[in-house]
Amino acid sequence: MKNYHTHTKRCKHAINTEEEYILSAIKAGYTELGFSDHTPWVYTSSFHPTMRMEASEIEDYITTLLQLKEKYKNQISIKIGLECEYFEKYMDGLKKMLKTYPIDYIILGQHYDESDENGCYFGFPLTFKQLTKYVDTCIQAMETGLYSYVAHPDLANFNTKDPFYIQEMKRLCLKAKQLDLPLEFNLLGYKTHRHYPCDDFFKIAREVGNRVVIGTDAHEASALLDMQTYQQAKQHLEDLGFEITEDIRFLR
Template sequence: MRANYHTHTWRCRHASGTEREYVENAIRGGLKVLGFSDHTPYSYPKEFVSHMRMQVDQLEGYVDTVLDLKREYREDIEIHLGLEVEYYTEHYIEYFHKLQRLVADYPVEYFLLGQHYIECEIGGYWSGRPTDDPGVLEKYCAQTIQAMETGYFTYVAHPDLIRFTGEEGIYEEQMRRLCRKAKSLGLPLEINCLGIYEGRNYPSERFWEIAGKEGCEAIVGIDAHDAEALNRPQPIQEAEDIARRYGLSLRETVELRPPV
């Protein structure tokens, strides 16, 4: 594996280790490119505190730390500064617009699309919760497609996170729409190593079969929440096996898209 663009830090409240430990383990693991993409801060109302992302006042420290490491390790590894972002629509869209204005003051190089919530984190539906409701699946795909169409995202992280337990034909119809949009826009879809390592509902074999038939490009994302993940070969091997099994074109690196 040459590059990983999906790396978190302790600021997201559910990862461990220092940024330096991540960099050094990435080098030991043979990576040539390491992108930090911690969960983006959002300018939510003060009474709401997210359990899964950095706060707005932590963004500057995140940026400074990554840039310092980028300079220090420039002879050893190529480091990039990114964020993993939820896309919000309709009357929640202002949260996304505020994020764009916030990061415009910093040299953030890319956004990864990580659609954990349908509608919004505040009062929205967690995509990983089991559901047989076709409406939930349709909303997830519609929101993800709208996000892809903005042109602000470099790739789609764990596109198969949605845990739909309903009719197989409905799942195939909706996910085919998502995959066709990704294909038409040239956006890679991520085979997620954290899901493999922790035995989550993703990567989903049925999703990747659809993606393969639609000719989508894939990329392996470690989704590192601890430094050791960057030097843990087994999940990476299993992710590459998924790509081979379904005839997916596997990208080693991606072109970073400006997020604003």
């Protein structure tokens, strides 16, 4: 069992130490655990984000995980990743960070439009135009070849019965299929009854033939011990006709 969606307290809305997440994962029987905390960005404004680490914290994030990776190497494989948006104007900064640090993978979590400095949050009810922008941005992101999978692709908040939703989300699914990028079924959203993961979205993905990965989106170490939610989700996906994948692409 593998999970590539794990946060750390640096994002200001998660708890526990990295070691506690690792010990939970070992206890639950995971063979590989990927950390994917919310990426920092180097902003051109004086903006300080409220839901991600500061750029100055990346160093400590990496060194802490490298130490633990070594310490637990006989018990579990640790991968170092980040959950990143696609912010066009800041992509050079992200690419530089991927070169500077031993980052194994990044996942796409397109929470905001353009940047979190003042862009809209895609999890709030969207206009037609905003939904199109969400899909266009995800497609652009996937086309960079940097991202290993799309986290909570159904974060975009829209009437899921609307033919326009189906049309737009189908474009996202088709691009993921074309590039063989898995789509995530998000366990945090599933457990806390958010508007995602959404069956209407996964019906589109099923039709398109996408691969689906289960992501814990752990913001506390105990989330990795919750096998009941995991098994329920797995069963739910199997009922929808999916075969679950754990096979993702790495940068290095």
